[in-house]
Amino acid sequence: MTPNLSLLSNSKPSFHCSSIQIANGSSMSVTYSGTASNPSLTLPDTHRVPDLTLNLIFVGQLCEQDLTVLFSLTGCQVHDIQTGQILKMGIKV
Incomplete structure (x- = not known):
């Protein structure tokens, strides 16, 4: 959105x-x-x-695109499963 x-x-x-x-x-x-x-x-x-x-991006919307979202203490990363690339990174604020 x-x-x-x-x-x-x-x-x-x-x-x-x-x-x-x-x-x-x-x-x-x-x-x-x-x-x-x-x-x-x-x-x-x-x-x-x-x-x-x-x-706003919904995690479910990313998953529907065959992407993986990884959350950690410092933020999150969006990974393309097919290529192994990190497409986006978000820093925790």
Whole structure:
């Protein structure tokens, strides 16, 4: 999910998922769905949620792309099982 429509390609208005529920129980509107990608990663069915303040990636969405997510004391890494490459790293803050 992202608040930034420019990060999505092939975006179209979202009708099948019109809102998400967040941790405090309130809802946020989903306005578009599309594909988020960069040179090392492509995530189809990514939603635009204008009220978010940052981008969110679900671990399940990464696993659906045949990727492995490894968590440690210092952060996390996203691995491509086929190539053995580390695609992304996140530092714990």
